[in-house]
Structure formats: C-alpha cells, structure tokens
Amino acid sequence: MDTASAQASTQATRRVRIVIIGSGFSGLCAAIKLKESGEHDFVIVERAAALGGTWRDNTYPGCACDVPAHLYSYSFQLNPAWSHTYAPGSEIWAYLEHCADTYALRRHIVFQQTVTAAKFDADACRWRVETKEGATYEAQFVIVGIGGLSNASWPKIDGVSTFSGVQFHTAEWNHSVSLADKRVAVIGTGASAIQVVPAIAPIVKKLLLFQRTPPWVLPRIERRYSEGRKWLFAHYPATMRLLRGFFYRMQEGVTPWLTQFRDHPRGQRFIERMARHNIERSIKDPALRERVTPRYAPGCKRLLLSNDYYPALARDNVTLVSDAITRITPSGPVTASGETYDVDVIVYATGFAVSEYLHGLHVTGLGGRELSHEWQHKPEAYLGTLTSGFPNLFFLTGPNTGLGTNSVVVIIEAQVALIVDCLRQLSARGARSIEVIAEVQRRYNEELQSRLSRTVWNSGGCRSWYLAENGHNYTLWPGTTREFRARTQQANPDDYRFTN
Ligand code: N01
Numbered sequence: 001m002d003t004a005s006a007q008a009s010t011q012a013t014r015r016v017r018i019v020i021i022g023s024g025f026s027g028l029c030a031a032i033k034l035k036e037s038g039e040h041d042f043v044i045v046e047r048a049a050a051l052g053g054t055w056r057d058n059t060y061p062g063c064a065c066d067v068p069a070h071l072y073s074y075s076f077q078l079n080p081a082w083s084h085t086y087a088p089g090s091e092i093w094a095y096l097e098h099c100a101d102t103y104a105l106r107r108h109i110v111f112q113q114t115v116t117a118a119k120f121d122a123d124a125c126r127w128r129v130e131t132k133e134g135a136t137y138e139a140q141f142v143i144v145g146i147g148g149l150s151n152a153s154w155p156k157i158d159g160v161s162t163f164s165g166v167q168f169h170t171a172e173w174n175h176s177v178s179l180a181d182k183r184v185a186v187i188g189t190g191a192s193a194i195q196v197v198p199a200i201a202p203i204v205k206k207l208l209l210f211q212r213t214p215p216w217v218l219p220r221i222e223r224r225y226s227e228g229r230k231w232l233f234a235h236y237p238a239t240m241r242l243l244r245g246f247f248y249r250m251q252e253g254v255t256p257w258l259t260q261f262r263d264h265p266r267g268q269r270f271i272e273r274m275a276r277h278n279i280e281r282s283i284k285d286p287a288l289r290e291r292v293t294p295r296y297a298p299g300c301k302r303l304l305l306s307n308d309y310y311p312a313l314a315r316d317n318v319t320l321v322s323d324a325i326t327r328i329t330p331s332g333p334v335t336a337s338g339e340t341y342d343v344d345v346i347v348y349a350t351g352f353a354v355s356e357y358l359h360g361l362h363v364t365g366l367g368g369r370e371l372s373h374e375w376q377h378k379p380e381a382y383l384g385t386l387t388s389g390f391p392n393l394f395f396l397t398g399p400n401t402g403l404g405t406n407s408v409v410v411i412i413e414a415q416v417a418l419i420v421d422c423l424r425q426l427s428a429r430g431a432r433s434i435e436v437i438a439e440v441q442r443r444y445n446e447e448l449q450s451r452l453s454r455t456v457w458n459s460g461g462c463r464s465w466y467l468a469e470n471g472h473n474y475t476l477w478p479g480t481t482r483e484f485r486a487r488t489q490q491a492n493p494d495d496y497r498f499t500n
Contacts, residue, residue: 012136013136013138014137017041018141019118019137021144021361022044022046022047022146023145025408025412026396026416029074030145030396031103032074033413033416034420034423037420037423043137044109045131045137046111046113047114049111051096052093053096054150056096057172059090060171060192066191066304067251069085072407073095075244076413078233080240081233084222085221116130116132116361118130118364118393126140142393143395143419144361145396146358148357151359152348154169154350155350163346164331165343165346167345170193179203180203182204182345184200184347185346187210187348187349188212197318198306201317201318204317205317206317207319208343209321210321211321216272216275216304217279217305218271218303219278248407251407257271258404259404259480260454260455276293282311282313283310288313288314292310295461297456297461298456299457300461328346352465354465355379358372366391367389369390371390378474380441382436386422386435391433391499392434396412396415396416400452400476401415411477411481414489418489418490421491422434432500434498436497440494440496
C-alpha cells in the first residue's frame with residue numbers, strides 16, 4: 001500500500017497483523033526487524049507529521065547525543081558519516097530518515113494519527129486500536145514504541161500562565177523567537193540545560209540559570225571525524241565496528257560502578273575526581289564552584305558530559321540562581337528570598353514526563369483490565385516488553401529498560417529480537433496469542449527491585465526522575481546490557497502462556 005492510500009484508509013477500520021505505535025528509534029527498529037523476519041502486514045501509526053521521535057522534537061540549540069554516535073545507532077546500520085563523536089540532534093534525525101528510506105518503511109507509516117486507545121477482544125483475539133483523529137485498526141499484535149522522553153514536563157510552579165513574556169520548553173523550542181539581546185531565564189540544570197546554556201549564552205543579553213540540584217558534569221572527550229576518517233569508515237566498515245566495540249566496552253565497564261556502587265569506591269572516586277577537575281579548570285570563583293558541586297554520589301542523577309557548561313556559567317552575562325523559585329509573575333520568576341528576576345523569555349529545561357509510561361494511551365486487556373490503572377503506582381513488565389493480562393501487546397523501552405551509562409539503542413534491538421522470537425514461537429505452535437505468566441513477571445520484578453535497591457540511583461543520596469513517588473525505581477535496568485541481551489535473545493517458552 002502506498003502512502004496516499006495508507007492515509008486515506010485511516011478513516012475506515014483497517015485490519016492489519018501488527019500495529020506499531022511511534023516512528024522513533026523503537027518503532028523503526030521493530031519495523032525493520034519484522035520485515036526481515038517475513039512480516040510485511042504492519043502499519044506504523046505516528047502522531048506527528050514526520051518520523052524521528054525525540055530527535056524530531058528536540059531541536060533546541062546545542063542539542064546533541066550524550067552517547068557516542070557510533071554506538072547510538074543500529075548495530076545493523078552503522079553510519080560512516082557521523083561528523084563528531086557526539087553527533088548533533090539534527091544528524092541523528094537525518095540518520096533515522098535515512099533508515100526509513102533504506103528499509104522502505106515510509107509506505108507503512110500513517111502520519112498525524114495519535115493513538116488514544118487499544119482494547120483487546122479476547123474472543124476475536126484482536127486489538128482494536130483507535131486514534132484521536134477517528135481512525136480504527138484491528139490487529140493481532142500491538143507494539144508500543146512511544147518512548148519515555150516524548151512528553152515535555154512543565155514544572156508545577158504557581159503563576160506559570162501569568163508570565164507576560166515568551167516561554168517554551170526545550171523539547172518544544174520556539175525557533176520564531178530570537179534570543180539575541182534578550183534577558184533569558186533557563187529553569188533546570190539537567191542534560192538538556194547543560195547543552196542549551198553554552199549555546200545561547202554568547203547571544204543573549206543576560207542569562208539567569210535557575211538550579212535546584214547541581215548535576216555531576218564530566219569532561220566530554222570529543223573529536224570531529226575528518227573526511228579521511230569517514231572515508232575509512234565507509235570503505236572499511238570493520239574499522240567502524242571496532243570503534244563501536246570500543247565505546248560499547250567502555251560503557252559496559254563503567255556500569256558496575258553505578259549498579260553496585262558500594263563495591264566500587266575507586267570507580268566512584270575516579271568519576272568524582274574527573275568531575276571536580278572539570279569544575280576547577282573552568283570556574284575560578286570559589287563560591288560558584290561550591291554552588292555547582294553536588295552533594296550526592298556521582299551517577300545518582302544522570303552523569304552529564306560537557307566541556308563548555310562551566311565556562312558558560314563563568315561568563316559575565318550569566319548568573320546562577322540556586323535559590324528556589326516560588327512562583328512566576330508576569331515579569332519573571334520570584335525566588336524564596338523574595339527577589340524577582342525580570343526576564344523577556346523563560347526556557348523550561350525541566351525534563352520529560354517519564355513516569356507516565358502510557359502518555360494518555362488507554363489500554364484495556366483481558367477482563368477489562370486497565371493498564372493505566374495498574375501502572376499508575378507500579379509500572380511493571382517482563383523484560384520491559386510484555387505485561388501479564390495484556391496478550392499480544394509489546395512495549396519498547398517499557399518499564400526498567402533505561403540505562404545509566406550505555407546506549408538505549410542496544411536495549412531496543414534486544415527487545416525487538418525478543419518480540420520477533422515470540423512471534424516465531426507463536427506461529428510454530430499455531431497459537432493465536434502469547435502472554436507472560438503473572439508469576440514469572442512478579443518474580444522478575446522482585447529481583448529487579450532487590451537489585452535496584454543497591455544501585456547508586458536508589459541509594460546514592462539524590463532524588464531523580466528515575467524514582468517513583470513510592471521510592472521504587474521503575475525506570476532503569478539494574479545490570480549490564482550484555483545481561484539484558486542474553487535474557488532477551490530468545491523467549492523462554494516456560495515464561496509464557498500460548499493460547500490457540
Ligand atoms: O531533564 P532532567 P532533561 N524548579 O529531568 C529541574 C535525556 N536527554 O531534559 O534535579 C526548578 O534531567 C530539575 O531539577 P532537580 C537524558 O536521558 C538526553 O535535562 O530535579 N528546577 C533538573 O535540573 C536525560 O536524563 C540527551 O532538582 C526544576 C531539570 O529541571 C533526560 O533526557 C540530551 C523544577 C530537569 O532535568 C532528561 O533530561 C538531553 C522546578 N520546579 C536529554 N522542575 C542526549 O544527549 C524540574 N527542575 C542523549
């Protein structure tokens with residue numbers, strides 16, 4: 001089916017074997033691997049007008065990947081043309097566009113359709129998938145690839161709507177607004193902020209950076225790949241593989257320093273020394289040094305990489321405000337000390353609504369079970385991919401698949417391999433549905449939570465978006481990616497219920 005007819009048929013109920021929701025790294029990977037396994041009857045439903053997920057949406061100045069690009073790409077589609085070790089966001093988006101063309105995926109994508117509901121009909125063994133725009137799909141399988149970093153999180157600060165200037169979130173950058181010679185407030189000091197601040201500091205008149213908790217920031221060891229190097233990668237792909245392998249082993253090697261951090265005091269001290277050196281080499285003012293130095297174990301919040309963040313803070317036109325914001329008035333933020341900061345623009349670098357896994361998607365499983373209800377306080381799955389009571393439904397980057405150090409693309413590929421194997425086993429048995437056994441899922445999550453309690457994320461002395469209100473960590477995987485890959489390589493038939 002071509003794109004036009006795919007779009008046209010969205011208003012009637014369309015029957016397909018598989019619905020994939022989302023066309024970011026996850027959805028595209030699923031589509032590519034399904035095709036390779038012989039599955040061609042699938043549709044990718046995308047809410048936006050273009051593919052690319054988080055790399056389409058995040059276009060803020062300075063946006064780049066903080067994992068080396070040769071590792072932050074599909075293992076089966078390496079890219080010799082990356083310009084830098086840490087590629088800019090626009091290159092990653094272009095890479096995904098290129099993948100969609102290479103694997104002829106565009107004709108499977110239906111754009112500007114936001115999936116709002118998926119309901120399982122046990123008798124027919126089919127999912128009924130509905131979009132906000134009125135389209136309906138009936139499918140045997142649904143793969144949810146909506147990602148954790150897809151919905152901007154706006155802080156709950158009194159008076160946000162009263163601000164009379166321009167305000168926007170980093171994930172929804174307003175490119176029609178020039179920041180030149182403006183007084184700009186940036187709220188937040190996470191991964192997005194440390195990229196935005198150095199990029200805009202040289203052009204704005206005044207930049208006020210509101211910090212609630214300082215991050216640990218390590219130097220970024222980066223190089224621009226020369227034309228000769230790119231030629232080498234293109235003509236001798238083994239060199240690219242070697243480089244990817246090097247990055248992979250480096251990231252895997254650091255993982256135990258975070259997952260079993262009390263057993264690795266030297267690793268922790270090493271990270272802390274590097275981060276402190278990064279502060280000292282850029283900031284001369286002892287009081288400012290003190291204010292940007294975290295009081296929790298490195299890695300508890302995501303470790304950030306930057307060579308230009310601290311130098312930006314040391315600029316004359318940049319002020320770090322570490323007093324808490326209590327409200328926003330029409331002229332700007334007011335802090336606990338009562339000071340008002342008059343600004344023209346407020347940039348919210350306040351992250352994503354990560355804990356809302358379903359992002360408003362209404363999923364109804366066996367016996368009318370509502371996933372949003374079940375996941376409200378306890379988002380649990382098996383291998384982050386299947387969840388009991390919801391047959392033939394698969395998640396990519398679902399609960400406990402996030403990483404503290406490595407490339408999430410490795411996890412996505414592992415999950416997709418598991419899904420493909422589930423479908424293969426299902427066909428081999430002549431079964432119609434597959435569901436993870438509740439007890440298997442329960443034991444697995446008990447194991448995860450027990451292991452996570454010993455990690456730096458849970459007990460490193462900070463509060464981060466990795467942790468839910470109840471203190472549990474439903475976000476991160478507590479081991480190496482090697483372990484995750486081993487556990488997802490094949491579906492263990494004993495873990496699942498197959499129904500004919
Ligand atoms: O968001 P964050 P992000 N008043 O949640 C602060 C990925 N990513 O967009 O630390 C004042 O990390 C909040 O303060 P605190 C990556 O996985 C990847 O930066 O909670 N401040 C924090 O400083 C990353 O982990 C890349 O005390 C408030 C900040 O806002 C994830 O996205 C690039 C506040 C939010 O930081 C999210 O990163 C960018 C308030 N009311 C992002 N509310 C790559 O390079 C929140 N904050 C791959």
